[in-house]
Amino acid sequence: xxxxxxxxxxxxxxxxxxxxxxxxxxxxxxxxxxxxxxxxxxxxxxxxxxxxxxxxxxxxxxxxxxxxxxxxxxxxxxxxxxxxxxxxxxxxxxxxxxxxxxxxxxxxxxxxxxxxxxxxxxxxxxxxxxxxxxxxxxxxxxxxxxxxxxxxxxxxxxxxxxxxxxxxxxxxxxxxxxxxxxxxxxxxxxxxxxxxxxxxxxxxxxxxxxxxxxxxxxxxxxxxxxxxxxxxxxxxxxxxxxxxxxxxxxxxxxxxxxxxxxxxxxxxxxxxxxxxxxxxxxxxxxxxxxxxxxxxxxxxxxxxxxxxxxxxxxxxxxxxxxxxxxxxxxxxxxxxxxxxxxxxxxxxxxx
Numbered sequence: 001x002x003x004x005x006x007x008x009x010x011x012x013x014x015x016x017x018x019x020x021x022x023x024x025x026x027x028x029x030x031x032x033x034x035x036x037x038x039x040x041x042x043x044x045x046x047x048x049x050x051x052x053x054x055x056x057x058x059x060x061x062x063x064x065x066x067x068x069x070x071x072x073x074x075x076x077x078x079x080x081x082x083x084x085x086x087x088x089x090x091x092x093x094x095x096x097x098x099x100x101x102x103x104x105x106x107x108x109x110x111x112x113x114x115x116x117x118x119x120x121x122x123x124x125x126x127x128x129x130x131x132x133x134x135x136x137x138x139x140x141x142x143x144x145x146x147x148x149x150x151x152x153x154x155x156x157x158x159x160x161x162x163x164x165x166x167x168x169x170x171x172x173x174x175x176x177x178x179x180x181x182x183x184x185x186x187x188x189x190x191x192x193x194x195x196x197x198x199x200x201x202x203x204x205x206x207x208x209x210x211x212x213x214x215x216x217x218x219x220x221x222x223x224x225x226x227x228x229x230x231x232x233x234x235x236x237x238x239x240x241x242x243x244x245x246x247x248x249x250x251x252x253x254x255x256x257x258x259x260x261x262x263x264x265x266x267x268x269x270x271x272x273x274x275x276x277x278x279x280x281x282x283x284x285x286x287x288x289x290x291x292x293x294x295x296x297x298x299x300x301x302x303x304x305x306x307x308x309x310x311x312x313x314x315x316x317x318x319x320x321x322x323x324x325x326x327x328x329x330x331x332x333x334x335x336x337x338x339x340x341x342x343x344x345x346x347x348x349x350x351x
Contacts, residue, residue: 036295036299036300037056037057037295037300037338038056038057038340038341039056039338039339039340039341040053040054040055040056040062040100040338040339040341041053041054041055041056041293041302041312041327041336041337041338042076042078042083042100042336042337042338042339043304043312043329043333043334043335043336044067044073044074044075044076044085044086044333044334044335044336045073045329045331045332045333045334046072046073046074046088046306046331046332046333046334047072047306047310047330047331047332047333048329048330048331048332049066049067049068049069049070049071049072049073050064050065050066050067050073050331051064051065051067051073051076051083051085051098052064052065052329052333054312054327056302056338059314059325059327063103065098065103065105067085067087067096067105068087068090068091068094068096068108070089070090070091071087071088071089071090071091071093071094071096072087072088072089072332073085073086073087073088073096073335074086074088074116074117074334074335075116075117075118075129075291075334075335076118076335076337077118077119077120077127077337078100078120078337078339079120079124079125079127079142080124080142080143081099081100081101082097082098082099082100082106082142082145083097083098083100084096084097084098084118084120084127084129084140084142085097085098086114086115086116086117086118086129086335087108087115088114088115088116088132089114090108092110092111093110093111093112093113093114093115094108094109094110094111094115095108095109095111095115095118095127095129095138095140096108097109097145100339106145107145109140109145109146109147111129111131111138111147111150112131112134112136112138112150113131113132113133113134114131114132114133115129115130115131115132115138116129116130116131116132116162116163117129117130117162117163117204117246117335118335119163119164119165119166120142120166121166121170122166122168122170123170124142125141125142125143125170126139126140126141126142126148126166126170126173126188126189127139127140127142128140128163128164128165128166128173128188129164130161130162130163130164130175131150131161132160132162133160134160134161135152135153135154135156135157135158135159135160135161135177135180136150136151136152136153136161137150137151137153137161137164137173137175137186138150138151139151139164139173139188139189139191148188148189149191151186151188151190151191152191152193153175153177153184153186154175154177154180154182154184154196155193155196156177156180156182158179158180159177159179159180159182160177160178160179160180161175161176161177162176162177162178162202162203162204163175163176163203163204163205164176164186164188165205165206165207165214166188167207167211168207168209168210168211169211170188171187171188172185172186172187172188172194173185173186173187173188174205174207174214174229176199176202176203176204176205176216177202178201178202178203178219178220181198181199181200181201181202182196182197182198182199182202183196183197183198183199183202183205183214183216183227184196184197185229195232197227197232197233199216199218199225199227199234200218200221200223201218201219201220201221201223202216202217202218202225203216203217203218203219203220203244203245204216204217204219204245204246204247205217205227205247206247206248206249206256207229207249208249208253209251209253211229212228212229212230213226213227213228213229213235214226214227214229215227215247215249215256215272217240217244217245217246217247217258218244219243219244219245219261222239222240222241222242222243222244223237223238223239223240223241223244224237224238224240224244224258224268224270225237225238226238226275236275238270238275238277240258240260240268240270240277241260241262242260242261242262243260243261243262244258244259244260244261244268245258245259245260245261245289245291246258246259246290246291246292247259248292248293248294248301249272249294250294250295250296250297250298251296251297251298252297252298253272254271254272254273254298255269255270255271255272255294255298255317256269256270256272257269257270257292257294257301258270258277259289259290259291259292259303260279260289261288261289262288263285263286263287263288263307264281264282264283264284264285264286264287264288264307265281265282265283265287265288265289265303265305265307265313266279266280266281266282266289267279267280267282267289267292267301267303267315267321268280269317269321278321280315280321282303282305282313282315282323283305283307283308283309283313283323283326284307284308284309285308286307286308287305287306287307287308287309287310288305288306288307289303289304289305290303290304290305290306290332290333290334290335290336291303291304291334291335291336291337292304292336293336293337293338298317299316299317299318300314300315300316300317301313301314301315301317302314302315302327302336302338303315303336304329304333304334304335304336305333306331306332306333306334309326309328310328310329310330310331310332310333311326311327311328311329311330311333312326312327312329312333312336313325313326314326314327
C-alpha cells in the first residue's frame with residue numbers, strides 16, 4: 001500500500017466517523033427541540049393586527065391572517081374548525097370568527113368593551129371571554145355562533161371580570177375578578193350566579209381534570225392560590241412572581257407553568273406535589289411574556305413574548321428549561337394556543 005493510498009483511506013475513515021457523530025448529534029438535537037409536538041401553534045399579535053399559524057414541529061410559518069385594522073387582537077381559542085379571536089380595540093370591539101382552514105373571517109360578534117382572555121369548553125360547544133373593564137363575562141354558542149349573553153359575573157359593580165374557565169362538563173364557568181378580589185361561579189347558559197368566594201387579586205385560572213381544584217394566579221399581589229372548588233376554600237398560597245398570569249397544567253397534573261408578566265420575559269414551573277417552583281428566563285432585556293401552551297406531558301412549552309426579538313420561545317423542560325428555538329413574530333405577540341393534528345402523538349404520554 002502506497003503512502004498516498006493510506007492517506008486517502010485515513011481521510012475517508014475520518015469522514016465516516018464525522019458523519020456518524022453528526023447523525024447522532026442531529027437525532028439528539030431533534031429530540032431536544034420537541035419534535036414530538038404535532039399540530040399548529042396559533043398566535044394573536046396586538047402590534048401587527050394579525051394572527052399567525054406556525055407548524056409546531058418545524059417552526060415554519062403556515063399562514064398569517066389580517067384582522068380588523070388597529071383592533072389589536074389579544075387572544076384566541078379554537079372550536080369546531082374555527083378560531084375565535086378577541087379584537088379588543090376594534091371599532092367596535094368584537095370576537096372575530098375565522099375559518100382555520102381558509103383564513104376567511106366568517107362573522108364578527110359585537111361585544112362590550114374589549115373582549116379579553118378567551119377559553120373554551122372541552123366539547124367545544126361554548127367559548128367565554130372577559131368583558132374587560134366590567135363585571136361581565138361573555139358566552140358564545142359555537143354551534144350557532146351566537147352570543148348567549150354577557151352575564152353579570154359579580155354582584156360588585158366595581159369588579160373586573162378578567163377570564164372565565166369552564167368546568168369539565170361545561171355546566172359551570174368560573175370567573176376571576178382581578179379587581180374585586182373574588183372568584184365566582186355561574187351557569188354559562190343562563191348567567192345564574194351559583195356562588196362567590198373571596199380570592200385576593202384573582203386574575204387567571206386553570207382547573208384539574210376532575211374539576212375539583214383550581215390554580216388561580218393573583219397577579220396584582222404576585223401569588224398563586226390553590227382553591228378547593230367543592231368547598232370554596234383556599235388550600236394554599238404560594239408567593240410567585242413577578243405578576244403571574246396565564247397557567248397551563250400537564251395531563252398528569254404534576255407540573256404547572258405560569259407566565260410571569262415582569263421583564264425580562266419569564267416562566268414559572270411549579271411542582272404541584274410540593275408547591276415549589278423554578279423560574280426560567282425565555283427572552284432578553286426589555287421583553288414581556290404573553291400567553292403560553294405546555295404539552296400535556298409537560299416537556300415542552302411554547303411561550304409568546306413581546307419586546308426586542310419578539311416571537312415565541314420554545315422551552316424544553318427536560319433540558320434545563322432551555323430555549324431551544326425562537327419563532328420570530330415581530331410586534332406584540334400575546335395570545336397563543338395549539339390546535340392538534342388529527343393523529344395522536346405517540347410521545348404525548350403522561351410521564
